Amino acid sequence: MARWQAVTPRLAVAVTVIALSATGCAGWGGGVGGGGKGSINVLMVNNPQMVDLQRLTAANFTRQTGITVNFTVLPENDVRDKISQEFSSQAGQYDVASLSNFEIPIYARSKWIAPLDAYIKADPQFDQDDILKPMTQSLTADDGKIYGEPFYGESSFLMYRKDVLASKGITMPDRPTWQQVADIAARVDNAQPGMRGICLRGQPGWGQVFAPLTTVVNTFGGTWFSKDWTPKVNAREFKEATRFYVDLVRAHGEAGASQSGFTECLNNTVQGNTAMWYDATSAAGSLEAADSPVKGKMGYVAAPVVKTPSSGWLYAWSWSIEQASRKKDDAWKFISWASSKQYEELVGSQLGWSKVPAGKRASTYSNPEYLTEAGAFAQPTRQAIESADPRNPGVQPRPAIGIQFVDIPEFTDLATQVSLDVSSAIAGRMSVDAALDHGQALAGDVAERYQAREKKK
Template sequence: MFSNGRSHLARVAASAAATTGLILSGCGDADPPSGGSNGSINVLAMDAPQVQNLKKLTREHFTSKTGITVNYTLLPENAARERMNREFATQAGDYDVASVSAYEVPIYSDNGWLAPLDAYAKADKDFDQDDVFPNLVASLTGDDGKLYAEPFYGEGSFLMYRKDLFRKEGLTMPANPTWEQVAQLAARVDGSDGADGICLRGLPGWGQNLAPLNTVVNTFGGAWYDMSWNAKLTSPEFRKAVEFYVDLLRSHGEPDAHRMGVLEILDLFVQGKCAMMYDATSLAQSLEADGSSVKGKVGYAPAPHDRTGRSGWLWTWAWGIQAASENKDAAWEFISWASSKEYQAQVGGELGWTAAPAGNRESLYDNPEYQKAAHAWYRQEYTAERDSADPKNPGVAPRPYSGIGFLAIPEFAVLGTAVSQQISSAVAGQQSVDTALKKAQDLAQASAAKYRGE
């Protein structure tokens, strides 16, 4: 779903072949530009292949038709987040549009830093808001019920498995597997042709090991906090989920799992060293790419579940307009193009359909050209997006926060990283799960003191 922010780093790997040169002049990592004008807008985004493709096509397909010049600032993820946080918190107005994620939107909208987009989307009949996946819309909607961003691309999670190894061992993947079934399959397929039973993220990071682990916690009935903001990381449900994840990795996972993040396990799977992998839907493009040793050998199943009927995460990078922007109409014109069916077709026609930003619109999955290009995985990708867990209520236990693989509170970036380090230490065998969770419980309790009025 994300790496140190989500598995969009996996997307970078998966989309590396589609990376193109930068055509329009941008600001790079220079100082923030002065505010845009009626004839131009300033856009801040993470420097990823999908955005580079967008930048390449902007002049021909957007500026030539609207007369609006787009000045891009593309930065590495951490630098982009740092600048975006500073820009939006101060409402400096230097950037009209930014690529906000499902993590930022609830926080920014609650602080009044984003402009609502409902009126624009309703008036723009060509944009077809009803075509956008409802769960993504929910994740980009504030507590006030207003829409604050439009998805550029999205992803869910699913289980990837080696069909050839399963046939060899006489195994069948259930249509809707439970985590217990996955553990049993991992034990039986472990060692087949030298492959480990399952590869999962063990590397610390709130967008590394916590991304998949939080979906396990949700479906096992756990939650980080109760409705009074008391930490619940030592509850039986939370402990059971973490023990399951750690034991599965230590028993049938990849070697040195505590050092393995999304890119590392993707590389192992592509090399044929994993029999299964639970991770982002966006990784399928790399598995099926030319040069992959497992191309054509991979099956795709829904995210495993336990107490819930469905599981998996939901993530998106989306376009939001800064509340202080003086060019909101022009900013919406850009967003309505960059998140449109029309733009997907332009990418598909010029750069190939697997380069089209996916996971955001229903219509893409009805497109015969995309179906042909992504025939191995598009059905399960679609299901993962459409049937992902509800970002407002992703599990069994009631909770005072939203988010599936993360908590939509400002403190989570620091808290999640600290907790992930304790989990990774347990994966490495350096401490027990109980010890890790006792430390994590103290961290979580302290982080939520203000929500309890302390």
């Protein structure tokens, strides 16, 4: 969730889940399923790992299978809109699309995507058991069937400058509490010229400030909604968590925090302007890149907690098959290749192990070639993902799956609206209480719809 949040990723706009007419005509020979005989159409986001996949497909997957893959590659916001239009209308122009673990359970309930269980069972070489369990859980719908396979995944953890903490005689706990983090932030503030104690996202957006902040709410004992859809945005625990977060970033966070997202915090960390950063595990690859000024200086520990045993989020760009596709068999062949161990090895051998789309398979984290490149952060990343519990991330039952989000279509708009007020609180323009009291009213409108549906059952 770095650039869908940035997301990471990878964090983005509201998913429109209303039925719309297809706006495009079938291409590449046309017909339902598109692409003509012996080809499939894939609609995907334009992040670097996906672009690498596009470059490698013809010489490897097509040569092995004879299946031509026609890619439509779009920026994240554009691709989400196009996928929602295409899949809600079930026009069948595309066979496969890149979806996240936010959309997949929603699309599965709407019967816009096909279950993959029969293909998984018939393809033991794919090795579903090697997929990290939280990833499988997050891509499994309420009916118990799997509707997506991850291309790469991430959780969140705390990144910190080992040398800076050492200069102050501070040892970072392996599993810090948020209070310990706040205490350390105060001690390392201005440890070097222009360095702040911590960087935390404050930029408005459901996938910006509320990606990390919702994990803080969870571990403080809060939740957006209780099991019966009672809104809890202005409950004591939600307010305590938000007040803690706002106070911490205002006291010891980066300049311009109310407009800082993933990218800004990444730049601050690389440039030596912050001693700690809580964010996506995927960020570590940039921090440990060959040209990074902080390569070898960073430490990585579990997401800070208060009342829960873990608090890292969970995000995955994944592959799903449109229900209307008439080429599901070929679509699965593509998915099983793109999410396979063999594809990771191909990327490692041809493009370098730092470019492997990791975060989804246990075997990645025992591969010595990968560990040579990613040894500084590989095990903390795996531990963060394996500790994530998308169905039980807090201290009370939830009405929907999700850690850093509530998996309902309305959440994107709700959280984005509330985030505007939280960002204002970070900027000092309003109080946390006022921000969350307004959020409670907005959440109440959403809750009424779901409570009404429950009564009709």
